[in-house]
Amino acid sequence: MFKYKRPNASKGIPGFLLDLCVLVLGIYMALWMENKVQTWKDADRQDDYLYRLSVDLETDQFLLENTLKNLTEKLGKIESGIGTIQSSKVMSPENADDLVMQLSMQVMNYYFFEPEDFTFMSMRESGDFKLIKSEQIKVSLLKLHRKYDYLAMLQTNYKQGLDDEFIPMWVRNVDFMSEETSAGELIDNTLFRNMLIFVFNETTIRVKTVEQVNTAIVELQGLLEEELAD
Numbered sequence: 001m002f003k004y005k006r007p008n009a010s011k012g013i014p015g016f017l018l019d020l021c022v023l024v025l026g027i028y029m030a031l032w033m034e035n036k037v038q039t040w041k042d043a044d045r046q047d048d049y050l051y052r053l054s055v056d057l058e059t060d061q062f063l064l065e066n067t068l069k070n071l072t073e074k075l076g077k078i079e080s081g082i083g084t085i086q087s088s089k090v091m092s093p094e095n096a097d098d099l100v101m102q103l104s105m106q107v108m109n110y111y112f113f114e115p116e117d118f119t120f121m122s123m124r125e126s127g128d129f130k131l132i133k134s135e136q137i138k139v140s141l142l143k144l145h146r147k148y149d150y151l152a153m154l155q156t157n158y159k160q161g162l163d164d165e166f167i168p169m170w171v172r173n174v175d176f177m178s179e180e181t182s183a184g185e186l187i188d189n190t191l192f193r194n195m196l197i198f199v200f201n202e203t204t205i206r207v208k209t210v211e212q213v214n215t216a217i218v219e220l221q222g223l224l225e226e227e228l229a230d
Contacts, residue, residue, distance in 0.1 A: 045131055046131045050227055051228065056119050071203055078196060082196055085196075096187045100192075104170055107195065137223050
């Protein structure tokens, strides 16, 4: 027959403390493991973001190289055209027609750059930007996108200048069906000449900005490669 025995107080308290220690240790180990697993997941997500950023930057470099090539060629043609206008006191209607058409086509070739920034924007909007451990990479990313914003502003200003002044003037003086121009008027038109100077100055600034952006990308790519290699 079962008989109830009162617990021995001298043995019960140490046993209780031991059980409590085991329980606390178990909770601590569970929390530690949970944090460790989360750290591994965050590290994997960071590496994924860094890789995707690297791929985006490779695309940006390719686009920037083409943009720089086109802008440099455009700048040379605009500069040559301005020199021809300044040095020619008298120009035949045919030559004036050709020069106005060539210069106007260059003016209206925007050659704008649009960055591949989906990964960066996704990180910022989701709050995952904090997953990047390297402060140097964070700072470089933010500086690069400020340069992107500045270049976008330059492009907007350029387009605005053409929309407000050059294109309306062009439409009033060109018969698009016959491709005939009022060249004798445009070649001596103050607005036309001033717009050429505007285009030359704006394109010069954009060329320098694109070069700076490309340099920033190269530096950031180096940081990403180092981080991914660790």
